[in-house]
């Protein structure tokens with residue numbers, strides 16, 4: 001049985017965000033291995049839906065040739081998934097979500113999480129129940145968006 005949340009997985013993603021300057025998300029398979037990684041490519045792809053989490057889910061589903069992930073696949077993100085990504089997690093059938101930073105630490109950047117991840121998951125639970133671990137290892141990443149602020 002794989003234990004979530006995994007410090008080993010989240011610390012890899014947090015390190016990637018500090019180095020690559022993009023929110024990082026990963027789909028983790030039932031063996032507890034990172035199966036796919038996504039980062040935000042909205043500007044590069046001219047795609048308003050190309051958030052890190054959606055990209056990770058899209059990549060995993062394409063690799064598996066399915067639109068519904070197998071049991072015990074989890075989604076990790078360095079930031080609280082927005083309504084779009086939280087909904088994608090429900091539709092993809094992820095077992096659980098682990099996120100680190102949240103919108104309280106978004107700094108001067110626009111906050112996309114106008115509905116919290118928890119609220120989306122609760123509203124979507126009749127379709128698929130998704131477990132949620134919030135603010136995991138947040139101290140390692142909460143300074144990211146405010147690093148240049150006064």
Ligand SMILES: [Zn+2]
Nearest residue numbers: 051082084085
């Ligand atoms: Zn999103």
